[in-house]
Amino acid sequence: MRGLLIKDLINLKKQYRVLLVMFVFYIVVSLTSGDNAFFGGVVSIMMVMLTVTSMSYDEYAKWDKYALTMPVSRRDLVLSKYLLGLLLSGAAFVINLLYQASMELPYKEALGMAFSLAGVSILFISLVLPFLFKYGMEKGRLIMMLVLFIPTGIIMVGANMIPKMGLTLPDPDVLNSLVYILPFVLLIIVAVSIISSLRIYQNKEF
Amino acid sequence: MDYALELADVSKKYEGFALEQVNIKLSRGYIMGFIGENGAGKTTTIKLILDLIKRDAGRISVLGKDNLTELSQVKEHLGVVMEDSYFPDNLTAVNVNSICKNLYKTWDEAKYESLRKQFSLPGGKIIKEYSKGMKMKLSIAAALSHGTKLLILDEATSGLDPIVREEILDVFLEFIQDEKNSVFMSSHIISDLEKACDYITFIHQGKILFSRNKDELLEDYGVLKCSEEEFAGIDASAVKGYRKNSFGVEALVLKDKIRGRVTIDRASIEDIMLYHIKGAKRQ
Numbered sequence: 001m002r003g004l005l006i007k008d009l010i011n012l013k014k015q016y017r018v019l020l021v022m023f024v025f026y027i028v029v030s031l032t033s034g035d036n037a038f039f040g041g042v043v044s045i046m047m048v049m050l051t052v053t054s055m056s057y058d059e060y061a062k063w064d065k066y067a068l069t070m071p072v073s074r075r076d077l078v079l080s081k082y083l084l085g086l087l088l089s090g091a092a093f094v095i096n097l098l099y100q101a102s103m104e105l106p107y108k109e110a111l112g113m114a115f116s117l118a119g120v121s122i123l124f125i126s127l128v129l130p131f132l133f134k135y136g137m138e139k140g141r142l143i144m145m146l147v148l149f150i151p152t153g154i155i156m157v158g159a160n161m162i163p164k165m166g167l168t169l170p171d172p173d174v175l176n177s178l179v180y181i182l183p184f185v186l187l188i189i190v191a192v193s194i195i196s197s198l199r200i201y202q203n204k205e206f
Numbered sequence: 207m208d209y210a211l212e213l214a215d216v217s218k219k220y221e222g223f224a225l226e227q228v229n230i231k232l233s234r235g236y237i238m239g240f241i242g243e244n245g246a247g248k249t250t251t252i253k254l255i256l257d258l259i260k261r262d263a264g265r266i267s268v269l270g271k272d273n274l275t276e277l278s279q280v281k282e283h284l285g286v287v288m289e290d291s292y293f294p295d296n297l298t299a300v301n302v303n304s305i306c307k308n309l310y311k312t313w314d315e316a317k318y319e320s321l322r323k324q325f326s327l328p329g330g331k332i333i334k335e336y337s338k339g340m341k342m343k344l345s346i347a348a349a350l351s352h353g354t355k356l357l358i359l360d361e362a363t364s365g366l367d368p369i370v371r372e373e374i375l376d377v378f379l380e381f382i383q384d385e386k387n388s389v390f391m392s393s394h395i396i397s398d399l400e401k402a403c404d405y406i407t408f409i410h411q412g413k414i415l416f417s418r419n420k421d422e423l424l425e426d427y428g429v430l431k432c433s434e435e436e437f438a439g440i441d442a443s444a445v446k447g448y449r450k451n452s453f454g455v456e457a458l459v460l461k462d463k464i465r466g467r468v469t470i471d472r473a474s475i476e477d478i479m480l481y482h483i484k485g486a487k488r489q
Contacts, residue, residue, distance in 0.1 A: 003308030010301050011294045061333075062291035066345075069256055069286035069358075070309050073278060206258040 004072065004080035005087070008054045015050055022046060027099070036103055040096045040117050047092035048121040051085040052128065052144065056137045065206040078133065078201045082194055085125035093118040119186055124148075126186075126193035134200045208270060210234045210356045210388035216254060216264030225250050225412045228264070232405065234355075235385040237378065239399030239420075240392035241479060242409035248392040251409065252360045255390075256286065269356055280356075282312045285349030289361040292341050295334035299327045299344060310352040318351035321377075339370045346374060350381060357381060359391035363398050371395070375402050396476045406475060408482065415482055420475070427478050428461045428470035436468065446478075447485020458485060 023043065030039035058064055064077055093114050100110035127147045132140035162168075211232040218225040225247045232238045242248050253259045255266055257273050266273040269280040293302055299322055307313045322329070325343040333341060342362060349357060357378070363371045375398060381387055393399055399406065400420070407417035416423070427446070430437075437448070437455040441463055448457035458481035461470055 003305050006308055007294070007297070007301075007305045010305070011296045014296055057294045057296070061294040062288075063294050065258060066286070066288065066291040066293070068258060069281070069284065069288075070306075071278065071281040071311070072309060203260075205260065206253065 001076050001080055001083070004067070004076060005084060008080070008084050011057055012050055012054055015053060019046055019050075023095075036100060036105060037113060039099060040113055043095050043099075044089070044092045044117040044121045045124075047088040047095075048085055048124055050088050051081060051125055052132065052137075052141075054084060055081065055132055059137045068206070074201050074204070075198060078197045079194070081129060082125065082190075082197075085129070086122065089118045089121035089125075092121060119182065122190060123186060126190045130193055130196045130200060133197045133204070208234055209267070210236075210269060211238075211255065211358075211390055212265075212267045213251070213255070214265045216251075216266060217262045218250060218254060218259065219262055220250075223247070223250075223412060225254070228409075228414055230407055230414065230417055232388055232390055234388050235382070236404040237382055237389040237391065237402055238405040238407055238417075239403035239475075240390060240407050240409065241394065241396060241399060241475070242392075243483065244394065246409045247412045248409060249360055250412075252288075252358060252390075252392060255358065282310060283353055283355040285352070285354035285357045287342065287345045287349050287357075287359045287362040289364060292345060293333055293348075296332050298330050298332055299347075300329040302344065302348060306348055306352070312353035314351045314353065318347055321347035321350060324377075325373075339366045342366060343370070343374070346377065350377070354381070355387055357387070357389045357391075359389065359393075361393055362391065363393055363395055371398055378402060396474075396479065400475045408479060410483055423475070423478065424473065426460055426462070427473040428459055428464075429473045429477055429481075430457045430459045430464065430468055430470050431455070432457075432468050439466075440464065440468075447481035447487060449481075449485055458482070 023039075026039050026042045030036060067077060068074065096114040096117055097110060100113065105113075124147075128140075128144045131143040131147070134140075135143060209231050211230065213228050213230040216225065216228040223245070228247075228251060230238075230240075230251075240248055240251070250259070254261050255268060255273060257277055268277060269283060271277060271280045293305075297305070303315060303318055306318070307315065322344075325340075325347060327336075327340060327344055327347070333344065336344065346362065363374055366374070378389055378391075379402060382389060389402075391399070391403075403420050405418065406420050406423055408415045430440070431454065432440075433454040434450070437457065440457075440459070444459045444463035446458040446460070448455055458473060458477060459470065464470065
């Protein structure tokens, strides 16, 4: 397992330089626009997308087939991608915290933002990985886009529709209390995702 | 008997292709060549051995362990080189060492380094910039550097120039000097196999035509050259395949069964394979 993670982290080395340049660019954008959340969102998405990039590198080299001839199980290969996603979300979390600390954002707000962005990252890989394992990168990429855009679309349309239909949003207090349930919901989604990926991968033929 | 590799009645059905009742036994200490045309089922067989695809029937054991339930116990000692799968592009040969060190408990850094130098693989160049031969050499270096006892090669020498193939074959021959080590190699470059192998297994349309000692095989078969009239007088059971040309008939025959004064040339493995597949059959 450690070998697999080392492989991914080294294999992604070219991406780090690109990321660094992008981060500097988006810091400037954030500073000029004064929108702190924007930079945070960019960092989280770009970091967690590296998991997907590592999978397309693997697919291109037909690495999985090769790795399975080593003392590596199918389970190891699946779990290593979740671990990589978690690790990268963690790194994004730290970058976000540092950034917000330097912006002198209130401690509570900064932490809240970093945590929710990490949550979104983890949600993203949990939704996407089973599809990528099942359909491979080419078809998987398309599905990944749908996973990203459909919820965004629903939220945007919904936000427009709710007032028009004469519905009111729930009381902010109710929404705030929901926040405490979310980590548990996320945990369940992660668990279901891992179990499905393992099952999909167990039956995969190379 | 303790086999390095044993397949018993292994079958796998695809649409339009089936591997049927494959039986292969490779004793420890030997090199077996696995020959057949493209699409005869070589890669499928190797994938079945490695549990990369699911079989429909039969039993496979690798270094004495069942390949479905106990393969993880022997993977430390299994070296595999496949034609089309490598370490990902952005890694270097030095990176491969740090990765494998963490994947194999049995990883032998010194051995890997010496093979890397022997193959003159640069430490810092990324694999993306490697030639095909270099990629293959890197895979082979990795495959031999972890207390390897069984080496499985799928077309590992195809697509390489004769110099590189020679170099690689020498490494295999050195590996086999240790009598506990075995090699199972598929290839359609028959001359390589003729040089290196102790046993030849021939697969055709998903079925094993024979799996035998190479020297016995070469001893048994011969290429008969004669006129059509002479050919008509020859026992049909002796003829494995023949073709007619303007000078008469050339046929692959079992030498033992031929009586009388005829010329029989030595048959190469390539002849044996070609006549089995392409040669006309006598009724």
